[in-house]
Structures are given as C-alpha cells and as structure tokens.
Amino acid sequence: MALAVVKPISVPTGKHNKRPMVSIDAVTMAFGSYVAVQDVNLTVADGEFLAIVGPTGCGKSTVLNAIAGLLRPASGTVTIDGASVKGVQNDIGYLFQQDALLPWKTSIENVELGLLFKGVPSAERRERSMNWLSKVGLKGFEHRYPHQLSGGQRKRVQMAQALIAGPKVILMDEPFSALDIHTRHLMQNELLRLWQEERRAVVMITHDLEEAIALGDRVAILAAGPRSRVIESFPVELERPRDVAEIKLDPRFMDLYRNIWASLRGEVEKSYERRD
Numbered sequence: 001m002a003l004a005v006v007k008p009i010s011v012p013t014g015k016h017n018k019r020p021m022v023s024i025d026a027v028t029m030a031f032g033s034y035v036a037v038q039d040v041n042l043t044v045a046d047g048e049f050l051a052i053v054g055p056t057g058c059g060k061s062t063v064l065n066a067i068a069g070l071l072r073p074a075s076g077t078v079t080i081d082g083a084s085v086k087g088v089q090n091d092i093g094y095l096f097q098q099d100a101l102l103p104w105k106t107s108i109e110n111v112e113l114g115l116l117f118k119g120v121p122s123a124e125r126r127e128r129s130m131n132w133l134s135k136v137g138l139k140g141f142e143h144r145y146p147h148q149l150s151g152g153q154r155k156r157v158q159m160a161q162a163l164i165a166g167p168k169v170i171l172m173d174e175p176f177s178a179l180d181i182h183t184r185h186l187m188q189n190e191l192l193r194l195w196q197e198e199r200r201a202v203v204m205i206t207h208d209l210e211e212a213i214a215l216g217d218r219v220a221i222l223a224a225g226p227r228s229r230v231i232e233s234f235p236v237e238l239e240r241p242r243d244v245a246e247i248k249l250d251p252r253f254m255d256l257y258r259n260i261w262a263s264l265r266g267e268v269e270k271s272y273e274r275r276d
C-alpha cells in the first residue's frame with residue numbers, strides 16, 4: 001500500500017451549510033465542584049452524522065445527556081431544531097451500549113413502546129412495529145423475549161425501538177462496543193443503511209476512532225477532562241454508501257486516521273497520567 005501524503009484538513013467546529021438541528025452553545029457541565037466539560041460548542045446540521053471521540057471519562061456521555069435533556073448545563077444552552085432543551089426530549093431516539101430492552105416484553109412489545117408513549121392507536125402500533133422489525137431483519141422474531149435473542153439481534157430490536165417514532169435527532173452512546181467485531185461491523189452497516197434511507201441528525205459517542213471515521217460525516221475530539229472541551233473537528237469526506245469493513249482499507253481513511261489520532265493521542269495519554 002502506498003503511503004499517502006498527510007495533509008492538514010482540520011476545520012473549525014460548527015461550519016455547516018445545512019440547517020442546524022442540534023446546537024450546543026458554550027455549554028459547561030458540572031457535578032458539584034467537578035467541572036466535567038467547559039465551554040463546549042458544537043453544531044450538528046439536519047441529516048449530519050457527527051461522531052465524538054475522546055478518552056474515557058472526558059465527558060462524552062455527559063454531553064450526550066445534556067442534548068437528551070437528562071442533565072442540565074451549569075451554563076450555556078442546548079437547542080434542538082431551534083427550541084431550547086429544558087427537560088427530557090421527545091424527539092430523540094437513544095441507542096445505548098447496554099441492553100435497554102425490557103426483559104419481560106417481546107421484541108414487538110419493546111419496539112412498540114416508543115409509539116405507545118406517543119399515544120398511537122394499538123392496531124397502527126402493531127403494524128408499524130412489524131414493519132420495523134422486518135426492516136432490521138427480524139421478521140419471525142416478533143414474539144421472542146430478549147433472552148431468546150443473540151446480542152446482535154437485541155441490538156437490532158434496540159435500533160427499531162430508537163428509530164420507529166421518526167426522531168429528529170438520534171443519540172448513540174458507544175452502541176456497539178459490547179459486540180464482537182464481526183457483529184459490530186454488521187450492526188454498523190445496518191445502522192448506516194437505515195440512516196441512509198431517512199437521514200436524521202446523529203450524534204454518536206465512541207472511543208473507537210475507526211468507528212467514528214467509518215460512520216461519521218465529521219469527527220470531533222474532546223480533550224481529556226476535567227474541563228474538557230472540543231479541541232478539533234475533522235470532516236470525513238468519504239462517499240456513501242460506505243461499507244465499514246471495506247472503507248478501513250481506503251488510503252484516505254488511513255490518512256484521516258493518522259491525522260485525527262495525532263490529535264487524540266495526546267488527550268488519551270493525559271487522561272492516563274491523571275489516573276491514580
């Protein structure tokens with residue numbers, strides 16, 4: 001493989017042509033006297049896939065929870081589609097690392113939940129949930145309980161659950177990190193396929209830089225905490241549709257990886273040094 005020339009391609013954060021869907025403006029998040037993140041500014045355009053990377057404990061989940069309205073900023077504002085976030089948001093699909101399925105409910109009952117809370121009548125709920133389960137490749141598994149499904153299948157149910165209500169924003173917190181590498185690739189491709197059909201604004205948190213580049217339109221780096229902030233943001237100009245396993249072999253992918261890692265590496269090292 002030829003070594004390509006590494007070009008500096010970083011750009012300031014928040015530069016978009018499209019309508020902003022999520023705006024994080026000068027957000028500081030604190031737990032008591034511990035300031036986890038300080039003065040974070042990020043904008044995600046409608047239909048844009050933003051990946052955020054940073055060392056463990058730097059405040060990635062905290063930022064995501066601020067967008068979801070689960071945590072309140074100490075200062076600064078978060079807006080979604082122009083409206084300021086004041087409490088738990090309805091227009092959000094959330095995909096977690098851990099299994100968030102209710103163990104006593106079947107796949108279809110789990111998928112239906114999002115619509116139930118929105119007051120969608122039962123027949124319509126059933127039909128839409130059936131459709132979503134077949135969309136994620138689980139036709140025939142509607143009446144299985146979570147423990148009767150594989151890790152990948154449970155992840156598929158979670159995706160259907162997160163997407164069925166047509167959220168304006170999809171938030172993902174290391175959604176695939178508990179899966180083995182092959183299942184992870186499958187699920188990443190599956191996610192891209194679903195997202196490609198109906199593009200939403202996505203904010204995905206990951207500590208996996210390869211995942212961030214393979215999936216994202218842009219990768220933002222958070223500094224080591226405390227007082228973490230966005231240190232740099234890199235556009236990923238690799239065409240879609242992408243195959244996550246294939247794209248890693250593309251020389252442009254490797255260039256990007258090298259560039260972003262050059263910036264991320266120092267933060268990861270700092271975060272290790274600060275640990276006892």
Ligand SMILES: Nc1ncnc2c1ncn2[C@@H]1O[C@H](COP(=O)(O)OP(=O)(O)O)[C@@H](O)[C@H]1O
Pocket residue numbers: 031034036054055056057058059060061062063225
């Ligand atoms: N509820 C909490 N109370 C106190 N400290 C917290 C709380 N949640 C997170 N933190 C601290 O804030 C920092 C950022 O946490 P988090 O956002 O979970 O990091 P990441 O997701 O990047 O691993 C960590 O140092 C963590 O210990």
Ligand SMILES: [Mg+2]
Pocket residue numbers: 060061062173
């Ligand atoms: Mg986290």
